[in-house]
Structures are given as structure tokens and as C-alpha cells.
Amino acid sequence: MPKKEALDRAQKVLDQLTKHGVDAKKVKKLPFEEVAWEWLKTYSKGKVKPGTIRIREKEIKILLRYIAKMNIDKITHRQYQNILNELDDKEYARTTIEGVHVTANMIMKYAIKSKMRIDNPCTGAIIPEKILTVEEIENTSIEDEFLERNELTEFLEAAFLHGMPMDLERFYLLAFSGMRSGELCALKWTDIYFESNQIRITKTLYNENNNMKEYQLVPPKTKGSIRTVDIDESVMNLLKSYKDAQQKIMLKNKETNPEFHDANFVFCRDNGYPFIQKTVLNRMERLLKKTSIKKAATPHIFRHTHISMLAEAGVDLKTIMQRVGHDDPETTLRIYTHVTEKMRKNANERIRIHFADILNFKFNTNRHLA
Secondary structure, eight states, X not given: OOHHXXXXXXXXXXXXXXXXXXXXXXXXXXXXXXXXXXXXXXXXTSSOOHHHHHHHHHHHXXXXXXXXXXXXXXXXXXXXXXXXHHHHHTTOOHHHHHHHHHHHHHHHHHHHHTTSOSSOTTTTOOOOOOOOOHHHHXXXXXXXXXXXXXXXXXXXXXXXXXXXXXXXXXXXXXXXXXXXXXXXXXXXXXXXXXXXXXXXXXXXXXXXXXXXXXXXXXXXXXXXXXXXXXXXXXXXXXXXXXXXXXXXXXXXXXXXXXXXXOOOBSSBOTTSOBOOHHHHHHHHHHHHTTSSXXXXXXXXXXXXXXXXXXXXXXXXXXXXXXXXXXXXXXXXXXXXXXXHHHHHHHHHHHHHHHTHHHHSOOOOTTGGGO
């Protein structure tokens, strides 16, 4: 390209930037990483949970591997699309790539609003999507996402026979409430109403470093997650017995431990500090080894199990969504549809068996000709 033509093109770009109020001199040496961290600082001032901020920080670090030193106004749509493609080639989970895309999009919108560039290179970008193979389709089952009735029975029996302190209460409550493990860990006795057999869910436990003393109580995942759940009386009685025993221990520990953390948590250590989600996961993995269950289960499976239990009990979809806090409507609908369809087939089978003598009729086929 001739020198004059190159200069003319550069001048056109400069004129275009100036036209849109972009200070070309200011952004000439403004790398993406500087803008990204500036955006995160502002983003963190909003109504955002610590866990979400931590995720955004991780997503920024992924982007920095590719465009950290690149000027904010020089990043092109093609370069950005290549980042998404490469993340897919490296077999990053689709949810991770989606998160990176959301974060990049917010940073670029911030840059435009701050007159650092005139367009958004993320606009129109395609998130790669893998096509499932026939084997993957055939080996993927919705039933892997929740515990069948016999599996739930086996697991709870294992909790009764082999469980460590608090295991039985924890897992019965998870199974019959549908709450998240973070919500379980954040429960205080003031959230439990024994008179009406209800539990009020208003918070979740956040602990970035798994440090016992560095926990935070933050609002639940969504506004719909703030809810009051009716709990079966037998489960409430289990909690009541546990509370009576716990209070005796806590009273003694308060007197002997000057650093006792008196925060009224339902599931807490001897020093009063709450157990974290990792503890619930570890306890579950231990108990699974005592069963014949082969599913790759985490405490979240109890939410899905609770959905299947409600569907089997004939509870309508809207009520189920409200009870579990509007979590993942697509998964909830899939489980609900699967269970109700299975019930429909079972109903047909029950009718066939119960009325077999009528259905298996043997009449004279020539009866209309007589």
C-alpha cells in the first residue's frame, strides 16, 4: 500500500473516532487489560454478589491470555471470534465460553460508553456449539439428573446407618425442601418455624477460600429464591430433636470457648462457625460409597430429586418452580415432563392389569351378522 494511501486511511479512522467523541490520543496506548479491570471495579460497586465478581474476574483472566496488551480500540470482531473458537478447540465447557462472552460484551459496552471505541466487536459473535454424537445422545438420560425413589431410599438409609453427625438431618432436609446446599449452610434457627412446619430461605453462604471464619451471607441466587417452604412434619421433628441436642452442646461450648461464634447457625461446628458447601459434598461422596448408586451425584441432585418427587405427587409445574426458587426452568421442565410422562404410561399399565378381564374380551366376531 502506498504511503499516501496508508496515511489517508489512518486519517479517515482518526476522523471517524473524533466524530464519535473518541479521544484518539487517549486510547492510543490504552490496553484492553486496563479497561477490563477498570470496568470490573465499577461493576463491583453494583448489586453484585461476591461469587459473581469472582467469576467475572476469572473470565477476564481468560480474555487477557489473548488480548491483554492490545489497544482497546484495535480489537476486531474477527480477533474476538477467534478467541471463542480457540476456547472451544481447547474444550472449555460451553457455560465457561458463554460466561467469557458475556463479560467481554459488558467490557466493550463500557468502552463505547466511555468513548474508548465506537463499536462492539462482540456483536454478532457465535458461540461454538458441539453436535452430539449418536452415542452421546443414547447415553445421556434425564434420569441421571435425579435420584429415583429406590436410590433416595438407599442413600437416606446409608445416612442413617453410616452417617456422621448432622448427615441425616442435612440430607433429609435437602431431599424434602429442594434448597441449595449454600442455602442449607446459611440456615439459622430463626429461619425455622416449628409451629407451622415451614422454613424461610433468605440467604446463601459464600466462602471463597473455604476458610471457616471468612464466610459471608449473601442474598440467594435470584429474587424468586427468597421463599418460604412447607416441610413435612416428620422432617421437622427430626430437626427439633437435633436442635435440642445441639443446644446442650452449644451452651457448654459458649462457656468454655472465649472465641465461640454465637451466630445461631443450624449446621455449625462446635465453635459456632457454619459448615461450608464443600463439607456437604464431602459427606455425600462418603455416603455414596456405602450405596450401589453409580450416578455422578453432587448435593445439587437433591434439588432435581425434589422436583421429581413433587411431580410424582401430582404438584403442578408453577408450584414446583416457586417451591425450588425458579432455578433452571429448562431442567425443571425436563424432569417434570419425564416424570409425568412416566406416570401416564404407568397409569395405562395399571388400567390394563386391573381391567384385564374386560380388556381381554373374547366375543363372537360374527355377532353383528346373527
